[in-house]
Amino acid sequence: MPAFPSVTLLVEELTISPLTRDDATELHAAVADPELRRWLPLPSPYTLAMAENWCTEFAETMRTEGRGFVLGIRRDGSLVGSIDAKRVDWRARTLELSYWTTAAHRGKGVMTTALRRVSTWVVGELGFERVELRISPENVGSLGVARSAGFIREGTARNAGFTDAGRTDLVIWSRIPADAAGRTSLER
Numbered sequence: 001m002p003a004f005p006s007v008t009l010l011v012e013e014l015t016i017s018p019l020t021r022d023d024a025t026e027l028h029a030a031v032a033d034p035e036l037r038r039w040l041p042l043p044s045p046y047t048l049a050m051a052e053n054w055c056t057e058f059a060e061t062m063r064t065e066g067r068g069f070v071l072g073i074r075r076d077g078s079l080v081g082s083i084d085a086k087r088v089d090w091r092a093r094t095l096e097l098s099y100w101t102t103a104a105h106r107g108k109g110v111m112t113t114a115l116r117r118v119s120t121w122v123v124g125e126l127g128f129e130r131v132e133l134r135i136s137p138e139n140v141g142s143l144g145v146a147r148s149a150g151f152i153r154e155g156t157a158r159n160a161g162f163t164d165a166g167r168t169d170l171v172i173w174s175r176i177p178a179d180a181a182g183r184t185s186l187e188r
Helices: 021-030 034-039 048-064 111-126 142-148
Strands: 009-011 015-020 070-075 078-089 093-099 131-133 150-161 166-175
Touching: 009 111, 015 048, 015 111, 021 048, 021 078, 034 070, 034 150, 048 070, 070 111, 078 111, 093 111, 111 131, 111 142, 131 142, 142 166
Parallel strands: 093 131
Antiparallel strands: 009 015, 015 070, 070 078, 078 093, 131 166, 150 166
């Protein structure tokens, strides 16, 4: 598998780039938020050592082995969210993105802007043919981000996800090159 490039993407007031060891403390604090943990299947407890490993070794290994990438979203130098790629299929040119935003930056358009930029990079510059999102139907904020970022809702995969609270359905969203060009006929 090819490696993903180490990239820095700029959009509006955001810098989107690989996580570093310096992000570990802010990551550790962010994932302690009960609202974020409600939607993500994170280890409990999530220690600072785990955050350091995620920001350095794990994320870099994923990128260099072509299994995915992890990008931090920064505003004014502070980590305000993250987008990561997983379920990468290089032959089919498909992947899944997941994302989160710190409590102080939710509802302010940060993730919509970042997700639109990252998905445009993945489709336009890396040549992927399908970018997928899987979101719990109760996660109203993330559903709104997907819609606002130009993804198309396709349907629901029943009992397909899990969190600390148990199993959940997942709403499947996608973005393909035709969507970016404005040629889709599906409703958003």
